[in-house]
Structure formats: structure tokens, C-alpha cells
Amino acid sequence: GEDVEQSLFLSVREGDSSVINCTYTDSSSTYLYWYKQEPGAGLQLLTYIFSNMDMKQDQRLTVLLNKKDKHLSLRIADTQTGDSAIYFCAAQTGANNLFFGTGTRLTVIP
Amino acid sequence: GAGVSQSPSNKVTEKGKDVELRCDPISGHTALYWYRQSLGQGLEFLIYFQGNSAPDKSGLPSDRFSAERTGGSVSTLTIQRTQQEDSAVYLCASSRPGFGAFFGQGTRLTVV
Numbered sequence: 001g002e003d004v005e006q007s008l009f010l011s012v013r014e015g016d017s018s019v020i021n022c023t024y025t026d027s028s029s030t031y032l033y034w035y036k037q038e039p040g041a042g043l044q045l046l047t048y049i050f051s052n053m054d055m056k057q058d059q060r061l062t063v064l065l066n067k068k069d070k071h072l073s074l075r076i077a078d079t080q081t082g083d084s085a086i087y088f089c090a091a092q093t094g095a096n097n098l099f100f101g102t103g104t105r106l107t108v109i110p
Numbered sequence: 111g112a113g114v115s116q117s118p119s120n121k122v123t124e125k126g127k128d129v130e131l132r133c134d135p136i137s138g139h140t141a142l143y144w145y146r147q148s149l150g151q152g153l154e155f156l157i158y159f160q161g162n163s164a165p166d167k168s169g170l171p172s173d174r175f176s177a178e179r180t181g182g183s184v185s186t187l188t189i190q191r192t193q194q195e196d197s198a199v200y201l202c203a204s205s206r207p208g209f210g211a212f213f214g215q216g217t218r219l220t221v222v
Binding site: 043096 | 141152153155166201205207210211
């Protein structure tokens with residue numbers, strides 16, 4: 001199966017931008033996703049990008065995809081305390097299985 | 111229903127007993143996934159169903175774990191002879207290709 005990797009922790013100050021990084025191994029990955037998990041809650045699909053795109057913006061969220069390096073990032077502008085959560089990156093090839101990274105715990109310092 | 115529904119939301123069982131966890135996926139979603147998440151850990155893949163294809167069982171940790179999906183819809187994850195290390199949140203998700211997987215709220219299993 002595919003390996004998806006993320007750093008485990010990130011701390012930022014409220015109002016700053018957060019950048020969460022992810023790498024994957026399968027160059028044929030078609031869809032790449034970001035999920036958010038708040039404490040005690042399930043996983044919420046935040047945003048996604050298709051492999052034929054290199055950027056997608058949705059309000060405070062910007063997803064960047066570098067297919068050559070198999071690198072995905074999620075930028076959160078003007079980070080708020082409510083953004084504190086675990087963020088999971090996931091990769092999928094066509095209709096095949098969905099592989100998740102280990103999650104990055106984002107802590108926003110007031 | 112509008113989302114993925116899992117039941118029960120919480121289950122406490124004695125070591126050695128069997129448990130069944132249920133997942134009702136979003137109508138029309140052909141793919142269904144089971145994961146588990148231990149306290150403070152990431153997602154551990156268990157099993158994946160896609161349409162009528164044979165399921166990908168490569169993530170099941172032992173032969174005490176099994177899952178089925180009836181009629182391409184509801185899925186049941188069964189754990190036989192539960193052990194304390196089986197305690198975790200079991201998450202189910204369903205998807206259509208390219209639209210991301212939508213998760214249920216999970217079943218918190220505690221083996222005492």
C-alpha cells in the first residue's frame with residue numbers, strides 16, 4: 001500500500017499562518033484529501049485536490065500540490081484557536097483504498 | 111440518512127466476549143472502510159469494501175477480526191474473543207470515487 005507521512009506536531013500563534021505538510025509515495029495518486037479531527041470527535045473532510053491541479057483555495061484554506069515531489073501542504077491563514085485539532089492527509093488512487101497519514105496535531109497559542 | 115451512522119456509540123464488554131459493530135453508509139456510496147484509532151494515535155486501516163469486488167482485508171490485525179457488507183450497504187465488524195488491546199474507537203467511512211470518504215462518529219469499544 002501507499003505510505004503517507006506527516007510531521008506529528010505544529011504550534012503557531014493565533015493570527016499567524018499554519019502550514020501542515022504531507023508526503024506520499026504513490027505517483028498515481030489521483031485524489032488527495034485533508035481531514036480535521038477535533039478532540040473527541042470524528043473526522044471531518046476539510047478539502048481535497050485532484051492530481052491535475054496544483055493549487056486550490058477555499059476561504060482561509062490553501063492546498064498546494066507538488067506532484068513531482070509527491071508533496072501536499074495545507075495552509076491555514078489567520079489561524080484561530082478553533083483551528084486546534086489533528087489534521088490528517090489522505091491519498092487515493094482512482095476507486096482504490098484510501099491511505100491516511102499519522103496526523104499532525106496543531107496547537108494554536110493565544 | 112444524511113451521514114454515516116455507526117452503532118453502538120459506546121460499547122463496554124468483558125474480555126473474551128464477542129462484539130459486533132455496525133455501520134450504515136451514505137446511500138449510493140460504493141466504498142466502505144473500517145479504521146480504528148487508539149487513544150492519541152493515528153488511523154489504523156482494517157478493511158475496505160468496494161462494490162462487488164473482494165474486500166481488502168490486509169489491515170485486519172488477527173483472525174479474531176472479520177467484517178461483512180450485506181447487499182452493498184450495511185457493514186458489520188465482528189471481533190471475537192475480545193482482548194484489552196482491542197480497546198479503541200472504531201471508525202467507519204463511505205465514499206464515492208473522487209469525493210472523499212465521509213466518516214461516522216465511531217464506536218468507542220472498551221474491553222474490561
